Amino acid sequence: MQRKVRKNETDIQEHPSPTQMEEMYPKLLRYCLFLSQNSWDGEDLAQESFLKAWQHYQYQSDLSAALVNKIAHNEWIDTIRRRSKESLEDIPEQSQNETEQLVNRFEVIQQLIHQLTPKQAIMFVLKEGFQFQLSEIAKLLDSSETAVKAAIYRAKQRIEKKDTDHKNPLIEQYWNEEERQQIEFILHESIKSQDPSILIHSIPNIRSLQKGHPTCTIQKSPRSYHPSRTVFMAA
Numbered sequence: 151m152q153r154k155v156r157k158n159e160t161d162i163q164e165h166p167s168p169t170q171m172e173e174m175y176p177k178l179l180r181y182c183l184f185l186s187q188n189s190w191d192g193e194d195l196a197q198e199s200f201l202k203a204w205q206h207y208q209y210q211s212d213l214s215a216a217l218v219n220k221i222a223h224n225e226w227i228d229t230i231r232r233r234s235k236e237s238l239e240d241i242p243e244q245s246q247n248e249t250e251q252l253v254n255r256f257e258v259i260q261q262l263i264h265q266l267t268p269k270q271a272i273m274f275v276l277k278e279g280f281q282f283q284l285s286e287i288a289k290l291l292d293s294s295e296t297a298v299k300a301a302i303y304r305a306k307q308r309i310e311k312k313d314t315d316h317k318n319p320l321i322e323q324y325w326n327e328e329e330r331q332q333i334e335f336i337l338h339e340s341i342k343s344q345d346p347s348i349l350i351h352s353i354p355n356i357r358s359l360q361k362g363h364p365t366c367t368i369q370k371s372p373r374s375y376h377p378s379r380t381v382f383m384a385a
Contacts, residue, residue: 182226
């Protein structure tokens with residue numbers, strides 16, 4: 151009997167405390183506001199995701215901000231698809247396409263930030279999404295063409311594996327939650343607008359890329375963007 155009490159006490163210590171749960175909610179809310187792009191849906195999504203996390207994981211030690219965000223992500227994708235099906239006959243075809251594009255864009259960005267380092271993700275989008283030259287990317291990121299070429303090659307290999315079910319510890323160590331959300335938002339806006347300047351002007355503000363604080367000094371001539379299939383699906 152005494153041994154059982156000790157075990158329960160140990161289990162309780164491993165569970166997330168109410169304070170830890172409270173600290174998760176503001177971050178979750180910011181994440182949900184980004185996903186939904188409006189306060190009404192964002193607040194509802196945060197509450198639903200938080201409740202589901204509490205119901206299913208409150209007695210498990212692996213409850214974390216990353217897990218709660220993943221729950222929110224899955225909830226939002228389900229919501230978007232459900233709304234699309236429910237209103238299939240009531241909304242114009244353009245709205246249907248925009249909904250599907252939002253889902254595709256979000257999934258592509260998630261794939262990039264979970265399989266690549268911050269620098270690889272930025273380089274990949276500039277090269278494959280906006281057709282920048284290696285020399286241009288190298289100048290923007292204060293790097294060499296050889297390093298950029300190697301980084302993009304490794305990025306393509308990881309993307310082609312499409313192993314999004316398991317997190318790569320080697321990749322995760324390059325990210326923190328604040329920067330993940332920052333880059334996620336920047337990529338979303340840049341790809342959505344098909345405007346590389348949004349991404350370029352944000353580079354000096356991304357902490358992990360701050361090597362000499364590169365500035366946008368490239369004179370861009372008019373060009374036609376022909377994104378790779380991965381980024382094209384997100385546009």
